Amino acid sequence: MMATATKLRTREDVLQVARAATKSYVSTAVTIQINDAWCKGCTICVEFCPKDVLVMNRLDKVEVKSLEACTKCMRCEQLCPDFAIVVFGEPGKSKS
Ligand code: SF4
Ligand code: SF4
Numbered sequence: 367m368m369a370t371a372t373k374l375r376t377r378e379d380v381l382q383v384a385r386a387a388t389k390s391y392v393s394t395a396v397t398i399q400i401n402d403a404w405c406k407g408c409t410i411c412v413e414f415c416p417k418d419v420l421v422m423n424r425l426d427k428v429e430v431k432s433l434e435a436c437t438k439c440m441r442c443e444q445l446c447p448d449f450a451i452v453v454f455g456e457p458g459k460s461k462s
Contacts, residue, residue: 391430396438396455402427404450411442411451 387403398419407426417435420428420442428451430436438455 389429391433393433396433396436396453398430398433398436398442399452399454400428400430401450404448406448406450408447410445410447414441414445416441 383403384401388399388401391398391400402425405427407422407428409422409428411428412420412422416439417432417437419430419432419436421431423429436453438453440453442451443453
């Protein structure tokens with residue numbers, strides 16, 4: 367039986383997929399980026415967000431529903447097991 371050749375993905379291939387799958391929510395105070403390719407829909411970030419900023423969509427991917435309520439506590443970013451959500455903005459500052 368002939369072995370099937372598997373194409374190895376380069377680091378640039380992986381980054382390209384990640385960039386294409388990233389959604390950005392931007393305000394003057396905070397930016398939240400969510401990578402749909404890495405989000406497995408575990409809902410941890412939604413459940414632990416103290417301000418009810420996040421929500422799951424019909425595809426079981428997380429979305430931002432109220433960016434203005436985000437306090438940049440970073441809990442979602444720190445608890446996500448898949449590094450799929452990133453928050454930019456200094457905690458405690460109203461503007462980043
Ligand atoms: S914690 Fe991470 S993997 Fe889980 S739903 Fe949130 S962004 Fe997706
Ligand atoms: S940084 Fe804090 S307030 Fe903002 S979305 Fe994440 S958990 Fe919610």
